[in-house]
Amino acid sequence: MDPVIVIGAGPAGLALALGLARRQVPVIVLDETPDEDPGPGERRPARTTVLRPDTLGTLERLGFTAPGDARWTAWRTMHRRSLLTRVEFGEAEPSPAHLPQHTLTTGLRAALAGAEGARIVPGARLTLLRQDATGVTVHTRGGNQETWRASYLIGCDGARSVVRKLLGARFPGRTAVERYAVAALRAQLPWPGEAVLHRSPARGREVTARPLPDGVWRLDWPLPPDGELVTPQALLGLVTDSLTGWCGELPPYELLDTGVHTVHHRLARRWRSGRVFLAGDAARLLGSLGVDGVDEGLRDAANLAWKLALAWHHGASETLLDSYQAERRTAAGRRLRAADRALPAVRGDGGWRTVRRAVVPGTARAHDLLLSEAHLGRGALAAPSVYDRTPLAPGAGPAGSVAVDTEVGARVLNVPVTAPDGSAARLHDRLDGDLLVVLIAPGTGVWERRHWMGAGLMPSLAAAIGALPVRAELLVAESYPGAAAHTVLMVRPDGHLVAALSGVRPAELYACADAVRGGAAGAVRPAEERAVDRAPALRAEEAGEATAKR
Template structure:
């Protein structure tokens, strides 16, 4: 079987290649960067914010991410007072009452004892370095530097790419994935349109080493000196990244103007300008774009090649890593066993649908938060009747929660079983949602988190209270276990059997089926071999098309039409961002 070709060696391309390699798929990575590394640039102001689920995925792949900083809190400031210390979980006491803006300025939300895992903030070059180090250890991966892609040709058996440059030549693959950024050559060669909006928001960015009053906390300052908003997010070694929202109009930001912003912010926060070392600066423009097709025959698009977003703290890199996680297990199944068109099409249906929802949510929030009288407008427009303030909207994207940034839900996937189980079992997780990370007993007898077992086969979890009390040898051959083991052995996909003492909302003897990327397929009562088989068959998209017939040279435009999702037709339809010196 020919390898999978990954075009682009940024974080998304490297993550996809590493995930495929862990599934024993041969991979060729085409990297435009010269072999001597002169094309790689270390920019302290170019950073990545990883949500807990994406950071967790990279850690499962063996990437060491301790060099990043996990936020211990998020502090929201106004010009005159602290508004709130926003917790990561638990109920939040509303700040003030309807129409009482002054009361909201003085209110504070009490910290909660239980908090969700916080986002991870690290320089993007550090993430890329970790991924490269992990990938070099994989024998089935070849990284080809110094080649620029200039043509693609598909046929019924595979895809051929041609590159020019120091390592130019023809490369034959079973599938090809374009992870080559916002100006994607792969997307242009496929003739796929990239409609959307340019410069939805613009930010001046600075990375500096200094000491601020909130070590380990990220800061959102509303109405700072000279208006607008500024965020400060911690990085390792006493470095902070500061982002100032720029007014519309696209005026140039001079070095003197940026230094004024730095000094104004530091003086406001610290009482006077503390000693600081300015490491890097830039201007970051947020674009909202979404490709019409994420799959064209044997070619796929992922990351910035497929979508751009970033307003209100949403993170484009996070979504790119979710693309890689979603696509990797499907391509691995296709590579080893063949794949149905349904399985391959599900990547576009699921991921494009998730991005459409994200962009629409961001557009609605932008209208409320950035319009005149935004604080009161936001409270009325987004969730009528609820006390939902300006500050909470602004922090949702940064903290990775709600419709702006929480892990996606694939509730309309083509990989769902045709019908619900005969006796559906209610659990706290709906089909298509990410599963909770409960303790489970693995086949080797170790107790681990459920999500630690993701990334390989299907997972089948039996909820069996009391198993922790008895020695494993006593319950392996008792109760439902023998029948469940036999049913799993007959599935059309490989699956791993796990046992949990409890799962939120689940009663004893509930059986959960979980996809390799952590989304719940179904919950059922007891051992139901026919239903288990039907669920597994749905996850693989039905019977595989014989090799040589799957994935024709051209794919039809599919999924929701994205022109209304976060963007009109303004700007170049191929979507080339002009200002992207620092990522959010």
């Protein structure tokens, strides 16, 4: 079978390629840039990304290693001179990782270089793609080859995606929703290792300071929406005001990089056309109010990788392939709607905010905490996605379903588990492979494996797992929040809960596993046979002209 082709070697494309390669799927990354080394122009200290703990965990299981000092020790939210909240990170509250984007990309490239069956082709610019019943034909310029054949193709080629244009997929939304002045500098601030959101400081309206590895900080200041030019003198004034306000006087500092970051809100109408998919910034643009677009793109990659691997090895139903758009586009839409609702309140002009505070006491504090939650990956703006409307759900709920503290479709908690071979791990450490079936069995932790593997529910559960239509791994947990003894949890490879069942129910377990794979595999219809695809073989130049006319 032909390999999978990924267009674009940014974080989402590289992570997707790694996820496929680790599942023994051959993958080719076609990168438009002429050299695998990003070069000095791309090594921007002020161009950074914040990875949520679960996203970072996914990358670490794929072979990426973040710098040890990329994690924060705490987060604090300040309003004027008051400390509103301080969150300490540790085992109970894992820290995000904050690192320059080129560090992330370089680390993912290194991991992919060691993955069997994967390669990056630099200097390959996509010019045309055509689909048929068995795959996708791609034409490029450069890369020492002009024609490629793929079983599936994923466009991870950014906001100006050529793949999206070739598919004729519309990309509506809003331009310049927010603007930020950004600076990366090396200095000693009063909160070593802590990230700070300071609302209404002594000078200015807001500033965020987030530590980076090697003693560097990234500072962000929201700019007025009028698009006024930010001069170097104005940006240096922002740096001076912030550092002086925090330290009492201007401390010594080394300015490493500056820039203006503009946030757009856009959402592609279609994320799948036959055997072609969109992911990352090619599919949607977001990033206001503390939400990180790179982190969301990596979630796209984690969602799609296991589904394409299942399709490549065993065939796929339309339901399985459609579920990527149904889940991830819905999640992105919710993010954008939440940001659009919050923006007028959080970023409203002074007069409007003054009226609101007078009428609703505590409104300013609520806005401060809402913004803080978004930076921490919580709340309506940034909480992990719940796939509550997925087409991979097992109907209205299988017989014997029980409620636990994790709702169906949400990501499971990282509880300690034991494998049948006796090895101990955390539940998240077993993700990104097969389906997981977890038996809640209090007391097994103190028994020898030779006793509990052949006792109680274990033999019947092991037999039921062996009869499933997809591969699954059996795990045992002492407990799970809200779960009674003998509860059986089924967990998708990306960590989302499929069902919680009371006891061993072979028929229900089979139905759940069948739902996760989208039912029996069938032929994937080429794009030209699907009503949504009107231009399956459009050249890049023609696609650009068509987009300009729209």
